[in-house]
Amino acid sequence: MVEKVQKNLEQKKVWKLIWDYLMITIFSFTYAAGISLFLDPNKLAPGGVSGISIMLSRITPIPTGTWILLLNIPILGLGLWKFGLKFLISTVYCTIVSSAFTNMLAGFGALTTDKVLAAAAGAALMAVSMGMILKAGATTGGVDIIVKVLRLRYRHLKTGNLYLIMDAIVVTLSGIMFHNLEIALYAAVAIFISSVVLDTVLYGKDGAKMIYIISDHPDRITDRLLEDLDIGVTSLKGEGAYSGKEKKVLMCVMRKPLAPKAQQIVKEEDPEAFMIVSDATEIFGEGYKSYFSERL
Numbered sequence: 492m493v494e495k496v497q498k499n500l501e502q503k504k505v506w507k508l509i510w511d512y513l514m515i516t517i518f519s520f521t522y523a524a525g526i527s528l529f530l531d532p533n534k535l536a537p538g539g540v541s542g543i544s545i546m547l548s549r550i551t552p553i554p555t556g557t558w559i560l561l562l563n564i565p566i567l568g569l570g571l572w573k574f575g576l577k578f579l580i581s582t583v584y585c586t587i588v589s590s591a592f593t594n595m596l597a598g599f600g601a602l603t604t605d606k607v608l609a610a611a612a613g614a615a616l617m618a619v620s621m622g623m624i625l626k627a628g629a630t631t632g633g634v635d636i637i638v639k640v641l642r643l644r645y646r647h648l649k650t651g652n653l654y655l656i657m658d659a660i661v662v663t664l665s666g667i668m669f670h671n672l673e674i675a676l677y678a679a680v681a682i683f684i685s686s687v688v689l690d691t692v693l694y695g696k697d698g699a700k701m702i703y704i705i706s707d708h709p710d711r712i713t714d715r716l717l718e719d720l721d722i723g724v725t726s727l728k729g730e731g732a733y734s735g736k737e738k739k740v741l742m743c744v745m746r747k748p749l750a751p752k753a754q755q756i757v758k759e760e761d762p763e764a765f766m767i768v769s770d771a772t773e774i775f776g777e778g779y780k781s782y783f784s785e786r787l
Contacts, residue, residue, distance in 0.1 A: 514627040515585050522620035522631065523556070523592030529613030530681065531555050531593075532601035534674050536665035537614060537681040538658030540566070540633030546661075546668050556593030560586060563632045570636040573643065581629035582636075589631060606677045614681035615688050622692030625751055642719060658682050689748075699771040700750040702743050704757055705729065706764035709739040715756045716741075720749050744771055 526541055534549070536542035544558035553561070563586045570579050603609055621631055630636075638653045662682065666675025706712055713724050722745045729740040745753060750768065757764050 511581070511627040511629075512584070515581060515624055515629050516588055518620040518623040518627075519585055519589040520592045521616050522624070523589050523596055525613040525616030525620065526555065527593050527596035528599060528602045529609040529616070531597065533604065533606055533609040533613075533677075534665070534669050534671075535606070535610055535613065535678045535681055536661055537610075537617070537678050537685060538634075538661045541617075542658075542661040542665065542678070546665055549668070554594050554597055556590040556595075556597065559593060559633075560590035563590075566633060566636050569640055570632075573640055581627075582632050585624055585629045586632045606673070607680075610677045610681040611684055614684035618685040618688035619692055621685075622689050639719075642721075699744055699746055700753075701769050701771040702741075702745070702750070702753060702757075703767040703769075704741040704743075704764055705738055705766075706741070706757070706761040708761045708764075709741055711760045712757055712764070713741060715760060716743060716753060719756060720745065720752060722749060722753070 526545070529535075530537055530541075531545050531548070534545070536545045540559055540562050541555075544555045544562060547553070547558045548555040551558075567579055567583055567586065570582070601609065603612070624631060634654065634657055637657070641653055662675050662678045665678050666672055669675075704712060709726065713726070716722055716724050722743055725742045727740040727742055729738045730736065731738060743753065754766065754768065757766055
């Protein structure tokens with residue numbers, strides 16, 4: 492009986508892995524479509540590695556998709572050194588496939604030359620794709636890894652600020668390179684749209700996430716949450732009704748983009764942890780909203 496249950500679990504894992512990689516492949520294609528059919532042909536560089544690649548493809552004979560892959564190689568190497576092979580396998584696959592699709596679709600040219608439509612459609616396609624790829628357990632590489640590494644060394648820096656700084660640098664460089672302020676502004680619009688759409692795909696329309704964690708390794712999880720994500724963690728006293736054992740219950744509230752990363756940390760430190768994730772529509776207090784100012 493035990494062997495049968497174990498076999499069924501293994502089969503489910505295999506099918507889940509197949510499904511995840513199918514999703515990664517499909518949404519790597521739509522991610523590439525956003526770049527090749529909308530953003531790249533209109534000279535819109537929407538931050539990150541893809542934005543840098545779009546600019547480099549204009550001053551070299553190397554196409555955008557190839558630049559995405561080339562720029563990601565040292566970044567993936569850095570990620571391998573810092574976080575290990577397990578962290579990178581799906582990301583490497585996603586990077587290679589999306590780069591190939593980007594080059595393949597480039598031959599079709601722009602589906603629209605209207606900069607507003609191109610920024611909106613391209614950013615939305617990229618954001619939806621990134622959200623689904625994240626849900627499948629991968630990332631598109633690039634800035635995600637760089638930010639994660641920087642946070643290891645400079646813990647006082649905020650994750651959101653790092654993303655904002657990097658995107659701002661790329662957008663500014665695009666305006667200088669293309670000698671066109673409007674191009675840079677449209678790229679900034681694309682970044683904003685992408686951020687909003689990605690947020691909605693991953694977390695819905697709710698304001699924040701609240702996570703309760705019950706684990707046999709609460710201290711390790713707490714240290715990771717504090718150091719990697721720079722979010723507050725409250726330790727509550729709990730007791731198992733059946734076992735009568737005392738346990739720490741960790742409670743943390745965070746902005747929506749950090750929730751998947753927090754869940755990943757819990758899984759890495761204790762795969763057997765019990766975790767409750769719920770929506771927090773309003774948060775008042777330090778780092779969030781002032782109750783009185785919001786109500787006036």
